[in-house]
Structures are given as C-alpha cells and as structure tokens.
Amino acid sequence: MTGETTDAQxxxxxxxxxxxxxxxxxxxxxxxxxxxxxxxxxGTGVEGEPVARAFESLGLCVRGAGPPFAACLEHGDxxxxxxxxxxxxxxxxxxxxxxxxxxxxxFTATEDEQSGAGRPDTxxxxxxxxxxxxxxxxxxxxxxARLRAGRELGEEEHFEHVARAHxxxxxIIQDVLTLARGEEVIEPDEVVDLAAVATAAWETVETNxxxxxxxxxxxxxxxxxxxVSRLFENLFRNAVEHGAPDGDHRxxxxxxxxxxxxxxxxxxxxxxxxxxxPDRPRVFxxxxxxxxHGTGLGLAxxxxxxxxxxWSIAATGSAEGGARFEITGVESP
Amino acid sequence: MGESDSSQPRPTALIVDDExxxxxxxxxxxxxxxxxxxxxxxxxxxxxxDDEETDVVLLDRHMPSMSGDDVLAALADRxxxxxxxxxxxxxxxxxxxxxxxxxxxxxxxxxxxxxxAVRQQTVILGYETLGEYFSVESKRRVIAAEVPAxxxxxxxAGKQFAELPDGSRDRSGGCRxxxxxx
Numbered sequence: 001m002t003g004e005t006t007d008a009q010x011x012x013x014x015x016x017x018x019x020x021x022x023x024x025x026x027x028x029x030x031x032x033x034x035x036x037x038x039x040x041x042x043g044t045g046v047e048g049e050p051v052a053r054a055f056e057s058l059g060l061c062v063r064g065a066g067p068p069f070a071a072c073l074e075h076g077d078x079x080x081x082x083x084x085x086x087x088x089x090x091x092x093x094x095x096x097x098x099x100x101x102x103x104x105x106x107f108t109a110t111e112d113e114q115s116g117a118g119r120p121d122t123x124x125x126x127x128x129x130x131x132x133x134x135x136x137x138x139x140x141x142x143x144x145a146r147l148r149a150g151r152e153l154g155e156e157e158h159f160e161h162v163a164r165a166h167x168x169x170x171x172i173i174q175d176v177l178t179l180a181r182g183e184e185v186i187e188p189d190e191v192v193d194l195a196a197v198a199t200a201a202w203e204t205v206e207t208n209x210x211x212x213x214x215x216x217x218x219x220x221x222x223x224x225x226x227x228v229s230r231l232f233e234n235l236f237r238n239a240v241e242h243g244a245p246d247g248d249h250r251x252x253x254x255x256x257x258x259x260x261x262x263x264x265x266x267x268x269x270x271x272x273x274x275x276x277x278p279d280r281p282r283v284f285x286x287x288x289x290x291x292x293h294g295t296g297l298g299l300a301x302x303x304x305x306x307x308x309x310x311w312s313i314a315a316t317g318s319a320e321g322g323a324r325f326e327i328t329g330v331e332s333p
Numbered sequence: 334m335g336e337s338d339s340s341q342p343r344p345t346a347l348i349v350d351d352e353x354x355x356x357x358x359x360x361x362x363x364x365x366x367x368x369x370x371x372x373x374x375x376x377x378x379x380x381x382x383d384d385e386e387t388d389v390v391l392l393d394r395h396m397p398s399m400s401g402d403d404v405l406a407a408l409a410d411r412x413x414x415x416x417x418x419x420x421x422x423x424x425x426x427x428x429x430x431x432x433x434x435x436x437x438x439x440x441x442x443x444x445x446x447x448x449x450a451v452r453q454q455t456v457i458l459g460y461e462t463l464g465e466y467f468s469v470e471s472k473r474r475v476i477a478a479e480v481p482a483x484x485x486x487x488x489x490a491g492k493q494f495a496e497l498p499d500g501s502r503d504r505s506g507g508c509r510x511x512x513x514x515x
Contacts, residue, residue, distance in 0.1 A: 134395070137422035138355050141441035145358035148444060158361075161354065206353075241397060 019090070019107035023051055025097055029073040032102060041088070042107075051105075059083045061312045063281060063303075073103065079281065080110075082307075135172050139165035171230075175301050178227065179286065186308045191333050192225045194218040194266060198256050201232035208252075210240045215257030218266050222333045223309055231305045232256075234298040235268040235325055243272030243322060255318070265311065265328035269318035280315040343368050344455040345386060349378040349404065350393040350420070355440075359391060359420070362444045363451060375399030379407055387415055389454045391447075392434070394421040402432065409433045416454035420447075 013020040019038035023029050029051040034044070046054035051073060055062065062069045063080040072079045076096030082089040090107040097103035143165035150158030177185050195218035202212045221228075236254060243252035252270055259265045275283060286300040302325070306313040311329045318324035345368040350356040356371040363369050370387070372378050376399050381387060390408070394401035405417060418436040419429075425437055435457070436450050476485060 133424065134422045137440040138352055142354045142358045144441055145362050145444065149361050161358070165354070 013104060016106060018109065021046075021105050022102045023073070023097070023105065024100070024102055025074065028052070029070075029103070038107070042083075055081065062314075063089075063284065073105075076103075081107075132176075136169055139168040139172075143169075175230070175297055178230070178301055179297065179304055186224050186227050186305070188222055188224045188227075188309050190223065190225055191220055192223040192228055193220050194223075194228065194330075195256075197225055197229050198232045201229045202236055202254075205233055205236045205240065207236070207240050208244070210243065210252040210254060212236070213253060213255050215255055218256065218258055219264060219330055219332050221309070221330045227305045227308070231302050231327075232268070234302045238298055239268065239270035239272065239323065243270040259326060259328065264332065265326060265330045267324055267326045269320075269324035270322040271318065271320035272322045274317050274322045275315055277317075283315050284313070344388040344458070345370065346389045346391060346451055347372065347378060347381055347387045348391045349373075349375065349396075349401070350391075351396040352393075355393070359447065362442075362447050366448055366451060367455065375401065375404040378404050382408065382411075382413065382415075388458055389415055389451055390417045391420045391451070392417055394419055394423050405432055405434060414458075416458050418450055418454060 013022055013033065013035040016035055017037060019035065019041050021034040021038050022032045024032055031046050031049050031051055031054045033047060034042075042060070043058045046057065049057070052069070060081045060083055063082055069079060071077070072092075072094050074096055076094045078091060078093050080089065080091050089110045091110055093106045093108070095104040095106070143162045146158040146161040146165070149155070150162065174185070195214060198214075198218065199212070239254045240252055243254070244250050252272055255267075255269045255271075257267055257269075259267055284299050284303040286297050303313050306327055309330075311327050313325060313327050316324045316326060346363055346366075348356045348359045348363075348369065348371045350359065350371075351373055353371075353373055356373060360369045360371050367389070370381055370385070372381055375396050378390065378392070379399075382390070390404075392401045392404055401419060401421065405419075408417060416435045417433070418438060419432075419434045420438045420440065420442070422440045424439065429437060435454055438446065438450055
C-alpha cells in the first residue's frame with residue numbers, strides 16, 4: 001500500500017472524500033481519529049474506543065466471520081461492513097499499522113447502496129436466470145416423470161412425489177423473492193419459539209441420519225415464522241451436506257443452542273470439517289458454493305433473513321472443528 | 334412394454350444423480366427397457382462401474398464433491414467400455430467440446446427422449462461389441478485353420494485366441510437383444 005517511506009502520520013484522512021478513520025494497535029486496535037465524512041455518514045464519539053466496540057456502537061456489522069476482522073486490522077486487508085438492516089454498506093480497505101505507527105480504514109460505499117437501487121446482494125439477472133434454469137429443472141423433471149407414471153399406472157404414490165416437487169419449486173421461488181425483494185415478502189410480527197421452529201424445520205430437511213441436539217433453551221423472538229423456519233432449514237441442509245463429504249459415511253451431529261455471551265442470540269453448529277477461516281466471510285455471497293447441489297443461495301438467504309429481522313450472522317468454527325453460525329441481536333419480545 | 338426374452342442378458346443402465354428424487358424418477362422412466370441401478374454420488378458411480386458390468390451411464394454433471402465431469406474423466410482414464418450420456422440441468426457451453434461423453438441431454442426431459450437415448454447407446458454398444466467379436470472371431474478362425482495345434486498351445490496369445498474370451502461371447506449375445514425395441 002504505502003510502499004514508499006512516507007511517514008504514515010502525515011497521511012491526512014480529512015483529504016479522503018469518503019469515511020475514513022485512523023487507529024493504533026495498543027493491546028487492541030483503538031480508533032484515534034475520524035474524518036468529516038465519517039462523522040456525517042457513520043457517527044461521532046468513537047475516538048479512543050476499541051475499533052470493534054466503535055463499529056458496534058455505530059451499528060456497523062462486519063459481514064461474515066469474526067476472527068478475520070481482527071486479522072484484517074493487524075495485517076491490512078479488505079473487508080465489508082453493513083449498517084443493518086438494509087442500510088448503507090461499505091467496502092473497507094485497511095492500511096495496517098507497522099511497528100506501532102498509525103493504521104487507517106478507508107470506507108467506500110458500495111454502488112448499489114449509493115444509488116439506493118437495492119441491497120448489495122440483490123441478485124443479478126444472470127444469477128436469477130441460472131437459478132431458475134438449473135434449480136427448477138430438477139423438480140420439474142421429477143414432477144413430469146411422476147405425473148405420467150401416476151396417470152398411466154394409477155399408483156397414488158407418484159402423486160406424492162409430484163406434490164413434493166411442487167413444494168420444492170415453490171420454495172425456490174420464495175427464496176429468489178426473499179433475496180430480490182426482501183422487506184416486501186417478510187413480516188417479522190409474531191412471537192416465535194425458535195426451538196419449536198428449529199425442530200419443525202429439522203423434520204423437513206433430508207438429514208441422511210444426522211442428529212439434532214439442542215443445548216440450553218433457545219430464545220423466543222419477534223419474527224416471521226415462515227422465514228425463520230427457512231433460515232434453520234438452510235443452515236441444517238448446509239450442515240448435513242458439508243458435514244459429511246461424499247464417500248464419508250459418518251453421521252453428522254448438528255447442535256443448536258443459546259449463545260453464552262451477552263449478545264442475545266443462538267447458534268447452529270456441526271461437527272463436520274468446518275469452513276476454512278479465509279473462506280468464512282465469503283460463504284454468504286450469493287452463488288458461493290463449492291459443492292451444494294442447490295442454488296448456492298442457501299446461506300445468502302440465511303443472511304438476508306437474519307438481516308431483515310435486524311439480526312447479525314457470522315460464520316465461525318465449532319468446538320468440534322466444524323462450522324458454526326452465530327446469530328446475534330435477537331431480542332426477546 | 335414387451336419384456337424382451339429374459340434368457341438374454343439385458344443391458345444395464347446406471348443412473349447417477351445426487352438428487353435421489355431425480356435418479357428415482359429416471360429409473361421409473363427406464364422401467365422395462367434395461368436393468369437399472371441408481372446411485373447418488375460420483376464416487377458410488379465409479380465403485381459400481383468397477384464392480385458390475387454397466388453398459389450405459391446416465392450422468393448428472395452438477396454433483397457435490399465429485400462432479401459428473403470428474404466421473405467422466407475418471408471413466409476415460411479407465412478406458413471404460415460402456416457409453417456415457419450426460420443428463421443435466423446445465424446448458425452446455427464450449428467446455429463440452431473436450432468432454433468424452435456420447436450424448437448430452439438437458440433436463441427436463443420427456444420419457445421418450447430418455448428411452449430413445451438409452452436405446453440408441455445400447456445399439457451402438459451392441460454393434461461395437463459385435464465388431465470386436467468378429468475381429469476376435471476372425472483371428473481365432475485363421476489361427477485354428479492355419480496354425481498347427483501343438484504350435485498354437487505353446488504360444489500364449491495363440492492359445493488365448495483359440496479359447497475365445499467368454500465376455501466377448503456373452504456380450505455379442507447381448508447385442509442382438511439390444512437391437513430390438515423393448
């Protein structure tokens with residue numbers, strides 16, 4: 001970045017047109033100054049605060065994982081933040097401090113947010129086309145085959161398969177709408193028992209013999225039960241599919257529970273191979289999927305649903321070395 | 334659907350799709366046409382092909398862990414004798430130019446199209462096998478006719494030709510039945 005021998009102190013952040021702040025690493029990264037754009041767009045009164053706490057008080061959520069954020073500040077990297085739900089999002093370029101000098105964070109609003117045209121993850125037409133063409137084709141094919149068999153052979157069971165295929169198509173459509181339209185299709189206005197919703201959601205997922213365990217009591221929340229059910233389904237499906245890679249016949253154990261920390265929320269964890277730390281922030285991106293046979297939208301939908309409820313989600317690691325998703329900011333009614 | 338003579342070996346089709354519902358629906362569509370095996374992963378497909386005689390493989394492309402493209406490459410490495418039909422929801426791009434499959438079907442399909450594709454591949458395989466059979470058979474004949482028996486027995490390859498491999502005989506029998514409409 002600052003390859004020349006420029007004295008880092010001489011970098012004037014007020015010359016930067018977008019939000020920027022300086023920080024030093026003194027035990028923990030601590031904010032030392034902000035520029036005008038930062039004060040107007042993001043807020044004031046954070047000088048002297050640890051960066052993590054400053055972000056929290058300004059309502060900035062780091063997208064994706066927790067640990068890489070700290071690593072970013074130390075080593076200099078790019079990460080993304082968002083003021084949830086549905087507000088401005090920024091790409092943040094870090095200039096890490098060297099040998100006790102000052103580091104900088106330069107914010108750049110992402111295009112979608114600037115124009116107000118939609119969320120940063122709003123699906124491109126390309127992705128919609130590929131979801132529709134790829135993902136609807138399988139259930140459509142199943143429905144066609146079963147309908148014909150049902151008609152010709154007069155066996156009831158085939159119609160069951162048709163019904164299931166139709167349900168799946170409906171789910172795909174709903175998913176695409178959730179991502180594309182967000183607020184319009186979500187109604188977080190019911191008191192929801194998260195444990196009950198999670199258990200019911202587990203039943204609908206093809207779990208390949210995987211087991212679900214619950215640790216502690218899950219909170220209740222004001223939420224849209226249908227969408228929260230989808231959030232659990234997608235997390236469970238993710239755990240089952242990635243928890244036991246093909247050829248590995250082990251049984252996956254999925255654990256849900258309440259977060260021990262003061263942040264209100266819950267987690268969904270598995271004991272599979274986990275997600276490599278560098279990949280963690282990316283798993284929520286639409287179309288990010290090394291392998292699931294679905295849309296590659298599963299976790300993007302999870303993040304979107306969490307966002308629309310005003311919750312934050314982060315991918316971390318479980319005690320068993322598997323993947324763990326933590327949903328925070330869940331307020332009990 | 335007239336079942337073909339059960340004494341004749343019927344061709345075997347292996348359906349590979351990570352979605353069980355899809356694989357089972359395809360099995361349903363092929364009912365009565367051939368012997369059907371279904372597996373739900375690329376790795377299981379290779380295991381089945383290694384263990385059992387498999388004439389036609391219906392292969393999904395997009396599968397977790399081991400994709401259809403990977404399976405196809407592995408089959409090419411093994412010099413797999415059978416025919417491979419890609420059945421997929423992915424519209425083909427230029428990448429298919431270098432892929433060693435025999436047919437490419439896009440989902441969703443009609444039953445007729447699927448059955449026609451499998452039938453066509455079994456007929457082609459039948460002729461291929463028949464060609465192999467005649468080639469081996471003609472060598473056997475010429476050796477039987479021209480080389481004295483005692484010389485023949487001293488020569489390993491000569492002996493092998495005299496005793497025509499069973500597999501070749503079996504499959505040439507099979508190919509006659511595959512040519513018939515089911």
